[in-house]
Amino acid sequence: MSNQSKREYLESCRARYPARNRAGKSAMIDQVSDTMGWNRKHTIKALNRVVSLGPKAKKRGSKPIYGEEEKKVIISIWKSSEQPCGKLLKPTLPLWIESYENRHEKITPKTREKILQCSARQLDRITAPHKLGLDEKRGRRTGRTSHRIKTAVGVRCGPWEVDEPGWIEADTVSHGGGSSSGEYMNTLTLTDIHTGWTELGALWTQTAGELSKGLQRIEQRMPFELLGFDCDNGSEFLNETLERYLLKRNNPVKWTRSRPYKKNDQAHVEQKNYTHVRLLLGYGRYGNIELKEMVNDLYENAWLPLRNNFTPVMKLIEKTRVGSKVLKTYDTPKTPCDRILECEKVDEQIKAKLRKKRDELDPLELSELLESKLAPILKIVEEIERERAEQKAWAEEALASAPAGAGSVPASVAIAPSASTTPAPAETPCKTALKEA
Secondary structure, three states: OOHHHHHHHHHHHHHHOOOOOHHHHHHHHHHHHHHHOOOHHHHHHHHOOOOOOOOOOOOOOOOOOOOHHHHHHHHHHHHHOOOOOHHHHHHHHHHHHHHHHHHOOOOOHHHHHHHHHOOHHHHHHHHHHHHOOOOHHHOOOOOOHHHHHHHHOEEOOOOOOOOOOOEEEEEEEEOEOOOOOOOOEEEEEEEEOOOOOEEEEEEEOOOHHHHHHHHHHHHHHOOOOOOEEEEOOOOOOOOHHHHHHHHOOOOOOEEEEOOOOOHHHHHHHHHHHHHHHHHHHOOOEOOOOHHHHHHHHHHHHHHHHHHHHHOOEOOEEEEEEEOOEEEEEEOOOEOHHHHHHHOOOOOHHHHHHHHHHHHOOOHHHHHHHHHHHHHHHHHHHHHHHHHHHHHHHHHHHHHHOOOOOOOOOOOOOOOOOOOOOOHHHHHHHHHHHHHHO
């Protein structure tokens, strides 16, 4: 109920209230209390015109001590001093107020006295409205913006009910080789819910800017428009950079997120993380920045055309629980490209481009191209893993040879833990499994 509706409703009740008997007045008090959310004592005062609503209503309590003149000085010094809390701002004001007078304007003795006697808690109340970060003129932003974004981005869980491509689940895959120290490559995975079409992009680190650039690069080559974007709760997704990219466009994207620590909310993209990324690149550390463009070239020119155009996938139609077992029913296997071509909501021009592009591709040539592009990548990764193993062995040997009681010997190089599997044995079965599939 709007404030205008509340005022009109209250005036209507006030006009009828005096003419009612005791039982009628009691019933009206109950009705107004339920409608307005007031207790009975306040409702009685409002019906008797003791209290009112709107800007003319009398506020209870003492009058404010600090006016706009004092607040202007306090806020100006607070912004210039990097927005400290009230307990730090109080001792800051005496140190900065003279400089403020020299730079801006003279302050009257009465205003100076009020500013210096302001308590730390009152300073927090004065500066609180300017910490919201909603306006760039209010100074630098403070606090974690991901908390604000989490409240704005809705949680999505349960089965998807979409009948057209463009609704995407997104996730990132780390290629740190079992360690999060230092810089290394990551993969951005996007999976379309309706068709199973999957896009991959290599990222160097998981910063917000790097992820937005990777998403923009992927979106330019996707055969359909991005309608919905569902991600997890990681800081690489829940940030203002991605917020501007998804929402500050002509056609804003429907942005949702999964529940924290519920990986099955993103089962579609989690599956592709394994079949499209891990089985191809393994679990080694991609710590050379040259690998980013090499992997992007592998994704765009060999791997993704092969998977999206010539690799059928199945979609889950129904799940039925029988006792302790869950029976799953799947549809006929089709390639993601075929599913797009069969969708009635996809434009015919897009379908014609897809048919023309697929006719120009040869799956055996793509498979051979994949092997030729993958070999130098794995060679670099094997070299990185070999160096990591040598550094780890050196550190363990130095620690073992240290005299008793001397304590641990610090290594000159930070040693990151090795990947869960050795490079060579891990990569060969992965590729073999792909060929057999």
